[in-house]
Amino acid sequence: MTDRLILGQTLAFASDPFADGPAAATHERRGGVLLQDGRIAAVGAADGLRALYPTAQVTDHGDALILPGFVDAHAHYPQTAIIASWGKRLIDWLNTYTFPEEARFADPAYAADVAGRTLDLLLAHGTTTVASYCTIHPGSVDAIFAAAQARGMRVLAGKTCMDRDTAPAFLRDTAQAAYDDSRALLTRWHGVDRLSYVITPRFSPTSTPEQLSALGALWAEHPDCLMQTHLSEQTDEIAWVRSLYPAARDYLDTYEAHGLLGPNGLYGHAIHLEPREIDRLAEVGAAVVHCPTSNSFIGSGLFDMGLRARMRVGLATDTGGGSSFSMLRTMAAAYEIAQLKGIALHPSELLWLATGGSVEALRLGDRIGRLAPGHEADLVVLDLASTPAIAQAAARADTIWEAVFPTIMMGDDRAIAQVYVAGRPVRG
Ligand code: GUN
Ligand code: ZN
Numbered sequence: 158m159t160d161r162l163i164l165g166q167t168l169a170f171a172s173d174p175f176a177d178g179p180a181a182a183t184h185e186r187r188g189g190v191l192l193q194d195g196r197i198a199a200v201g202a203a204d205g206l207r208a209l210y211p212t213a214q215v216t217d218h219g220d221a222l223i224l225p226g227f228v229d230a231h232a233h234y235p236q237t238a239i240i241a242s243w244g245k246r247l248i249d250w251l252n253t254y255t256f257p258e259e260a261r262f263a264d265p266a267y268a269a270d271v272a273g274r275t276l277d278l279l280l281a282h283g284t285t286t287v288a289s290y291c292t293i294h295p296g297s298v299d300a301i302f303a304a305a306q307a308r309g310m311r312v313l314a315g316k317t318c319m320d321r322d323t324a325p326a327f328l329r330d331t332a333q334a335a336y337d338d339s340r341a342l343l344t345r346w347h348g349v350d351r352l353s354y355v356i357t358p359r360f361s362p363t364s365t366p367e368q369l370s371a372l373g374a375l376w377a378e379h380p381d382c383l384m385q386t387h388l389s390e391q392t393d394e395i396a397w398v399r400s401l402y403p404a405a406r407d408y409l410d411t412y413e414a415h416g417l418l419g420p421n422g423l424y425g426h427a428i429h430l431e432p433r434e435i436d437r438l439a440e441v442g443a444a445v446v447h448c449p450t451s452n453s454f455i456g457s458g459l460f461d462m463g464l465r466a467r468m469r470v471g472l473a474t475d476t477g478g479g480s481s482f483s484m485l486r487t488m489a490a491a492y493e494i495a496q497l498k499g500i501a502l503h504p505s506e507l508l509w510l511a512t513g514g515s516v517e518a519l520r521l522g523d524r525i526g527r528l529a530p531g532h533e534a535d536l537v538v539l540d541l542a543s544t545p546a547i548a549q550a551a552a553r554a555d556t557i558w559e560a561v562f563p564t565i566m567m568g569d570d571r572a573i574a575q576v577y578v579a580g581r582p583v584r585g
Contacts, residue, residue, distance in 0.1 A: 161192040161580065162210055164203045165218035165538060168557065169528040170513055174505035175465055182505055184557045190223055192534045195309075195579035200528050216582070218538045221574045222561060224508065225526050226285025226535035227484035228515035229474050231385065231425045231446040234275040234289045234301055234314075235259050235268075236477030246456050247391045250478070252325075259317075260327050262292040268300035276304050276312075280583050282483040283537035283573040288313040288385060288423065288473075288519055290357055293330050298342045302352050309350075309579045311525060311535065313383065315357030316342055318372060323401070324363040332367040336375055343379060351533075351579070353383065355423075360387035361398050361411040373416020383421045383519065386412065388445070389434070390426035391457045409434040418443065423518060425475065426451075428458040439467040444518035447510070448475035449490035462495045462502065471518030472510040484511045485568040492566070504558040507565055534580035539564055543572040 167188030174181040189206040191199040191213060199206060207215070235258065242254040262268045279287055291297035291314055298316050305312035318335035319328055330338065339356055347354035356379070358364050358372050376384050389395055389408050402411045409430075412418050420442035427438070427445035438445065447460045447470055455478050464470055473479070474487050481487060488507040495502045502510075516526030525533050539561070542548035547563045554560035564572050576583040 160198070160210055160213040161216060162189055162206055162213035163192065163216045163218060163223060163536070163538070163577070164189045166220060166222045166557065167200060167528060168222060168224055168508070169200050170509060173513065174503065174509050179503060179505040179558060181509075188223065190528060190534075190536065192577065192580040195534055197528060197530055197532050197534050199530055218574060220541065222539040222541055222557075223528070224537050224539060225512045225528055225532075226537045226576060226578070227283050227511045228471075228519065228526060229279065229284050229287040229484060230423065230471030230515040230518050231448055231473035232287050232289045232476050233478070234272055234287070235262050235292045235297060237271050237275045237278070240477040240482075241480055242477070247394055247478075248397070250455055255477070256325050256328055259292040260325075262294045262297040265296040265300065268294070268297045269304070272300040272304040273307075275301075276308055276310060278482045280308070280576050280578070281570045281573060282485070283539070283576055284482070284484055285535035285537070285576065285578055286311045286313070286519075286521070286525060288355060288383070290317045290359070290385070291315060292317055293319055293328050295338045295342055298346070302346050305352060306350050309581065311351035311521070311533065313353040313355050313519060315339065315355035315385065317357050317359045318368060319359050319363040320368045321363050321365050332365060332371040335368050336371040339372065339375055343375075343382065347379075347382060356382055356384040358386050358417065360394075361408065362394065362401055366402075366415060369412070369415035369417055376419065377416055380419070380421065383423055384417060384419065385423040385425065386417065388412070388424040388427050389429045390452075391455070392429055395429055407431045407434050409437055413437065421520060423471070425473070426457065426460070427464070428452060428460050435464065435467060442468070444469040444471060446471040446473045446518060447491060448473045448479055449494050450480045450487055451475035451478035452494065453490065454478065454480040459494050459497055461498060462491070462500055469514070469517045470510065471515040473515070483569055485565055485572060487511065489566045504562045504565060508561070534577055536577040537573060538575040539568070540572050540574040543568060547572070
């Protein structure tokens with residue numbers, strides 16, 4: 158494959174800006190990234206790279222900003238078609254909109270259609286990696302992995318397991334089927350191309366203790382796999398968990414008691430946590446995932462970004478509970494929610510959450526999420542003047558942070574000038 162040298166502004170994070178401040182990132186006003194065999198081979202000043210690699214094919218993105226592709230650490234691809242459904246809170250929303258739609262994934266053709274549509278929507282919004290829930294149907298996992306393979310994307314996904322009578326009969330498996338199906342899918346897909354299998358009990362209320370234990374046993378057999386689930390999203394849900402698991406100390410304990418708490422665990426939402434739950438998550442080295450548009454859309458509550466001091470935090474859309482496919486919109490919502498908690502997240506912190514932060518949560522920090530030699534060449538190129546409103550605000554900027562913040566707050570898919578997946582441009 159010919160080397161490709163892409164030019165534009167670059168922001169390369171050497172470390173975590175929550176720890177080291179905005180200086181964690183190096184900004185090149187006229188920078189470049191050399192792409193070779195699907196990976197980043199060099200990052201630096203445009204002139205220097207042009208001189209060093211005179212035969213590379215050059216693509217000049219002008220003033221646009223080259224960043225690592227966005228990473229959505231928690232989404233439900235089967236809910237793509239029901240995004241922006243009106244007027245419900247979590248449990249009613251699941252019963253009214255989500256479960257009937259998820260039932261349609263028994264049809265492999267429908268699953269393939271929505272899987273492809275979802276990944277195309279994500280790419281159009283600059284997202285190059287997603288960790289997605291599927292449905293109880295094994296074919297729904299095959300569909301998203303096949304769609305990812307066709308696009309060369311790094312994708313994580315798993316069969317969503319539910320066996321309790323709290324879920325509708327048409328969407329239930331059993332403890333044994335959850336174990337057998339998940340194991341077969343893991344064997345088929347985990348580590349194939351750029352794909353990772355994620356063990357996925359939906360959440361404690363829709364699983365029996367037997368199913369949670371079966372999936373805990375599977376995780377113990379494959380500890381390198383991630384395990385994703387939901388935790389303490391809404392207060393009604395927590396009360397429900399308490400009634401279904403009377404012996405549990407708290408919501409997190411329903412997972413821990415069944416082998417579903419560990420360093421490769423990803424706990425979505427994690428809004429209304431007890432001090433003991435925070436301590437345990439931190440002690441075991443687990444990660445939580447902040448889904449800000451979902452938390453305001455379904456009326457769940459305000460995530461505490463202060464948790465970052467204790468544990469890894471990923472950022473995610475949680476579509477279709479989330480109201481946008483865009484990680485720009487998701488960063489804006491994270492900013493707004495943190496403001497309500499008295500914290501003003503810096504643009505460097507927001508961009509880090511959507512790239513390096515999510516990648517750390519997904520334990521992929523050595524592969525994606527940074528503009529650094531050796532990392533896979535999944536990139537997004539942002540037009541920082543994509544609409545008249547953004548352009549006039551960005552025109553006043555003195556720094557790259559002031560220049561990018563209007564795009565974070567007001568940008569959408571019009572801001573995505575180009576996306577590269579494993580070094581290949583997605584738009585012709
Ligand atoms: N909790 C259990 N399932 C879901 C889901 O599909 N979406 C959200 N937002 N929360 C959940
Ligand atoms: Zn979710």
